[in-house]
Amino acid sequence: xxxxxxxxARNRVRRAHERGSYxxxxxxxxxxxxxxxxxxxxxxGQPFCTPTLHWREGDVLYWHGxxxxxxxxxxxxxxxxxxxxxxxxxLVLARSGFNHSVNYRSAMCFGTxxxxxxxxxxxxxxxxxxxxxxxxxxEALRPITAKETKATAVIAMRIEEAxxxxxxxxxxxxxxxxxxxxxxxxxxxxxxxxxxxxxxxxADGVTTGALVDLYTEGKRLDxxxxxxxxFYEGAE
Amino acid sequence: xxxxxxxxARNRVRRAHERGSYxxxxxxxxxxxxxxxxxxxxxxGQPFCTPTLHWREGDVLYWHGxxxxxxxxxxxxxxxxxxxxxxxxxLVLARSGFNHSVNYRSAMCFGTxxxxxxxxxxxxxxxxxxxxxxxxxxEALRPITAKETKATAVIAMRIEEAxxxxxxxxxxxxxxxxxxxxxxxxxxxxxxxxxxxxxxxxADGVTTGALVDLYTEGKRLDxxxxxxxxFYEGAE
Numbered sequence: 001x002x003x004x005x006x007x008x009a010r011n012r013v014r015r016a017h018e019r020g021s022y023x024x025x026x027x028x029x030x031x032x033x034x035x036x037x038x039x040x041x042x043x044x045g046q047p048f049c050t051p052t053l054h055w056r057e058g059d060v061l062y063w064h065g066x067x068x069x070x071x072x073x074x075x076x077x078x079x080x081x082x083x084x085x086x087x088x089x090x091l092v093l094a095r096s097g098f099n100h101s102v103n104y105r106s107a108m109c110f111g112t113x114x115x116x117x118x119x120x121x122x123x124x125x126x127x128x129x130x131x132x133x134x135x136x137x138x139e140a141l142r143p144i145t146a147k148e149t150k151a152t153a154v155i156a157m158r159i160e161e162a163x164x165x166x167x168x169x170x171x172x173x174x175x176x177x178x179x180x181x182x183x184x185x186x187x188x189x190x191x192x193x194x195x196x197x198x199x200x201x202x203a204d205g206v207t208t209g210a211l212v213d214l215y216t217e218g219k220r221l222d223x224x225x226x227x228x229x230x231f232y233e234g235a236e
Numbered sequence: 237x238x239x240x241x242x243x244x245a246r247n248r249v250r251r252a253h254e255r256g257s258y259x260x261x262x263x264x265x266x267x268x269x270x271x272x273x274x275x276x277x278x279x280x281g282q283p284f285c286t287p288t289l290h291w292r293e294g295d296v297l298y299w300h301g302x303x304x305x306x307x308x309x310x311x312x313x314x315x316x317x318x319x320x321x322x323x324x325x326x327l328v329l330a331r332s333g334f335n336h337s338v339n340y341r342s343a344m345c346f347g348t349x350x351x352x353x354x355x356x357x358x359x360x361x362x363x364x365x366x367x368x369x370x371x372x373x374x375e376a377l378r379p380i381t382a383k384e385t386k387a388t389a390v391i392a393m394r395i396e397e398a399x400x401x402x403x404x405x406x407x408x409x410x411x412x413x414x415x416x417x418x419x420x421x422x423x424x425x426x427x428x429x430x431x432x433x434x435x436x437x438x439a440d441g442v443t444t445g446a447l448v449d450l451y452t453e454g455k456r457l458d459x460x461x462x463x464x465x466x467f468y469e470g471a472e
Contacts, residue, residue, distance in 0.1 A: 010282060035338070036324050040276035040285035046246060047283055049276035051322035051342045086287035088272050088427070091451065097366050097377055098384040102271070106287045130333050140418045141333055148334040171435040178437045182376045183444045185434040187451050191324070194424030199407040203417045215327065215423050 010110055011161040019165045024059070026164040030107035031056055032229040033222035034085040035133070039063060041081045041113065054083065055132045056229075061109060062116070062125050065153020072155065078114035081157055087222060091187040095173045095180040103186065107164045111157040125154045132232045133225070134214075191221045246346055247397040255401045260295070262400040266343035267292055268465040269458035270321040271369070275299060277317045277349065290319065291368045292465075297345060298352070298361050301389020308391065314350035317393055323458060327423040331409045331416040338403070339422065345398040352390040361390045368468045369461070370450075427457045 004023045005011065013020025021027075031037075037054035040047055052063045061083050065072075072079060090103035116122045126149065130138040171184045195217045196208060214231070215224050240259045241247065249256025257263075267273075273290035276283055288299045297319050301308075308315060326339035352358045362385065366374040407420045431453045432444060450467070451460050 035327075036322060036340075038274035038276075038285050038287075038320055038322070040274075040283035040318075042278050042281070042283050045278070046316050046346070047276035047278050047318050049274050049285055049318040049320040049344065051274075051320055051340070053338065080282050082276075082283050082285040084274055084285040084287055086272060086274070088457075090430075091271075091369075093370065093373075095378050096384070097362060097374065097380050098388065100366065102289065104272075104287070108285065110282070126333060130336065133327075134329065137329075137418075138333065142331050142413050142416045142418075144333050148332070152334065170433070173435075173437075177378050178435075179439050180378045181439045181442050182373075182378075183434070183442050184438060185432055185444075187432045188430030189427060189457055190430060191425060191427040194326075194426060196421055196423045197406070198419070198421040199409075199414075201409075201414045202420060203415050206417050206419050208419045208421075221324075221425055 005159065005162040007163075008161050011108065011163045013163050013165055016165075016167070019167055021164050021166075022162065026166075027107045027109070027159075027162045028056065029226070030087070030105045030164050030166075031061070031085050031109070033105070033226050034087060035221070035225060037061075037063060037083050037085045039081055039083050039113075041079055053129070054085065055129050057128060059159045061111075061157050061159060062129065063155050064129075065115070065155055072113060072115040078112040081111060081113040083109045083111075083157060087191075088189050089168065090189050092167075092171055093184055093187070094171050095177040095182055095184050099171070099173050099177075101167060101172075103167050103169070103188075105164070105166045105168075107162060109157070109159045109162040111160040113155050113157045116154040116156050121156075122149065122154055125156070126152065133228055135228065135231050193217055193219050193221060193224060241395065241398040243399075244397055247344065247399045249399050249401055252401075252403070255403055257400050257402075258398065262402075263343045263345070263395075263398045264292065265462070266323070266341045266400050266402075267297070267321050267345070269341070269462050270323060271457070271461060273297075273299060273319050273321045275317055275319050275349075277315055289365070290321065291365050293361075293364060295395045297347075297393050297395060298365065299391050300365075301351070301391055308349060308351040314348040317347060317349035319345045319347075319393060323427075324425050325404065326425050328403075328407055329420055329423070330407050331413040331418055331420050335407070335409050335413075337408075339405070339424075341400070341402045341404075343398060343400045345393070345395045347393040347396040349391050349393045352392050357392075358385065358390055361392070362388065369464055371464065371467050429453055429455050429457055429460060
């Protein structure tokens with residue numbers, strides 16, 4: 001039995017619905033493979049779409065404050081938000097314009113965003129954002145100051161409804177078009193890590209250590225982030 | 237003299253404002269380097285953040301319809317939207333949690349989204365989405381049918397306000413932290429193209445041709461998309 005998010009009018013996948021799923025594992029896999037999320041929220045009727053780093057603890061998403069934090073400060077009960085993480089995996093060139101597509105993975109999550117102002121929850125979150133990406137790193141850092149904690153807005157949203165949507169296949173042309181004489185196929189896209197560039201002012205004798213070794217050159221970012229999340233969750 | 241988008245309370249960059257710019261060239265460079273956009277819009281007070289392909293013609297952004305098209309059909313005057321394109325360029329590991337960051341490029345665009353229902357504009361847009369990415373390809377495809385045109389919702393938004401925001405540098409630690417004995421540096425991230433995978437049912441003698449050669453293995457996707465856009469615009 002798989003735990004799933006409820007399906008409502010809000011998160012039900014309408015277009016190409018066979019690509020959709022609602023179980024926790026599918027949604028979390030898309031979220032955990034990405035570092036960048038886009039958050040939609042509304043201020044005075046105007047929608048905003050803000051890119052931000054995100055991290056997950058169970059079914060709660062966290063991100064750093066942005067202009068939304070100004071809004072949230074004034075809203076004791078929080079504000080509706082939608083957090084989306086997407087990965088582009090390939091360009092799909094078909095024999096008709098209509099059947100052109102892309103391979104992708106995306107997750108849309110709905111809930112109520114709230115400013116994290118409880119000191120303990122905020123401290124845990126600020127440790128979590130380092131540890132989730134670079135496990136063991138937090139205790140090696142110069143400790144956070146009270147001033148820094150105050151200056152950092154953390155926003156949390158429990159995922160109430162969510163969907164994952166994935167296309168991962170070759171060209172799907174209309175049957176009568178396969179003979180049409182134009183090239184068709186998939187051009188894969190992948191996001192990879194480059195060679196680490198050490199800060200020129202590193203203290204003597206400091207090495208990258210095991211932490212950064214998760215993020216080795218040529219590795220896919222999605223694989224590295226997924227591995228870092230397993231490492232983080234496995235340790236709890 | 238550089239043309240710029242107006243700066244208002246909506247698009248003014250607040251956090252790390254030295255990273256912001258408003259000129260057309262900076263905003264369009266970020267947009268044109270990406271294929272995937274995230275669109276925020278509001279239905280009955282609920283924000284949605286939908287990932288979609290986007291393309292640009294001058295200062296008008298286009299994207300394919302999604303659930304927003306249902307909404308737009310009922311709104312003769314269109315609906316407010318925010319379209320954001322983001323690129324993750326590197327992980328920045330600092331000596332304090334507070335100074336951890338990422339290198340990135342993002343553009344946020346504000347305007348009023350409307351359903352494209354004029355037949356001529358819609359036909360031009362459906363040609364544009366192919367030609368902007370794969371110039372010369374449209375006339376090689378099996379022509380679009382009236383049924384397909386009808387089934388495709390195209391949404392347009394003139395960019396009224398926009399900002400670009402870029403971080404592209406090394407670690408920025410507090411001066412007193414540089415001696416702290418922990419590794420610090422940047423791990424670059426890049427999105428690249430893989431080996432083209434031809435459809436197994438290609439007609440005899442068909443090759444990729446010059447079109448797909450813009451998207452060669454190992455090339456960065458942002459460079460390929462920027463080159464494709466120059467090629468497309470240069471021909472007009």
